[in-house]
Amino acid sequence: MRARPIAVSALTALVATLALTACDDEGSGGKGNKKADSSASPAGSTACKADQVGQEVAASEAPAAGDTGSVSVTLTNRSGDDCTLEGFPRVDLTAGGTTWSLAPEESAKPEKLTLKPEETTAFTITYVRGPAGDAAKGAAVKTVKFGLPGAGADLSFPWKYGEVALRSASEPDASVGPLQRAGD
Secondary structure (H helix, E strand, O other), X not given: OOHHHHHHHHHHHHHHHHHXXXXXXOOOOOOOOOOOOOOOOOOOOEEOOXXXXXXXXXXXXXXXXOOEEEEEEEEEEOOOOOEEEEOOOEEEEEEOOEEEEOEEOOOOOOOEXXXXXXXXXXXXXXXXXXXXXXXXXXXXXXXXXEEOOOOOOEEEEEOOOOOEEEEEOOEEOEEEOXXXXXXX
């Protein structure tokens, strides 16, 4: 009975060692054991441009004031060439004559993505629903405008998901997540 746990422990250690070796990109001169990185920028790849992506918006709407909801924006590379994205999109919410810029999710870490033609990426806006009709506690958002990292033009869509709670007059209770690979 004692030999079996030792054999299992030895096998576990061997598997862990092999897994660490397989992940080592620097180890043996970078030849032979380096995994292909699908997020690396191929030669000639440029930042994805707003006018060359398709967008689809889906929501898990917050049903009542104080509830949390999310709005996912999926972007498809329609450029015909590879393009790259890294970081957080710039997102602004507009209600009447007021615009609020959303802060990135604090704990999120963006990755560098290379999108081949027709591949997708997505980001999520998370928000707390505000009370209807109380301009001091909630913003009746009408439009979302967002920009991609490294791209000059903006995209937009109408906001149909209720008021967004306000932490203060200058800060909505909402954040934006990083661009992430979609469809995996």
